[in-house]
């Protein structure tokens with residue numbers, strides 16, 4: 001696959017290596033993660049996915065090629081239907097729950113791209129959410145081997161799933177094609193969006209480990 005995605009993947013190597021070192025991710029891998037930290041994460045993630053699905057729907061609205069409109073609209077739908085089923089299965093309804101400072105910041109960042117950024121920035125900003133999870137999920141699957149009896153097997157199998165890998169490939173292909181037809185200032189803004197969103201992925205897991213809360217209540 002093409003230039004832009006390979007370049008930003010390399011540019012975020014340090015952040016991604018730091019993700020692998022997070023205690024939350026290590027505990028998810030070997031199953032030693034305490035259930036209360038996982039539940040905190042699941043609730044926050046369900047709230048995040050609600051905002052992320054809206055960012056994907058806006059990406060679909062910004063696209064002007066039929067195939068790209070269909071891809072982002074389908075991804076928004078799957079995010080609500082497939083991923084939310086995983087969350088509901090683990091923590092039930094999240095009604096009344098409030099987003100953490102990091103969850104608020106990540107979704108607000110994506111919404112700012114949706115409000116003021118161009119299509120390319122938005123496509124680059126939503127890409128780490130596919131790619132980082134596909135990458136982590138498939139490597140955790142390899143490491144775990146057999147998921148039978150693994151306490152977080154349903155999480156691992158959701159993100160190691162071939163359908164999720166295919167969506168990630170498609171999101172990369174579209175983002176590469178947008179970069180290819182964009183001018184350099186646009187590509188620079190796309191790079192920044194990808195790097196920032198990847199950093200937010202690190203922060204999101206770090207916040208879950210710390211069970212981050214608002215300092216004076218939410």
Ligand SMILES: Cc1ncc(CN)c(N)n1
Nearest residue numbers: 045048083129130133204
């Ligand atoms: C924070 C976050 N980033 C990515 C994903 C995978 N869609 C997720 N569920 N949550």
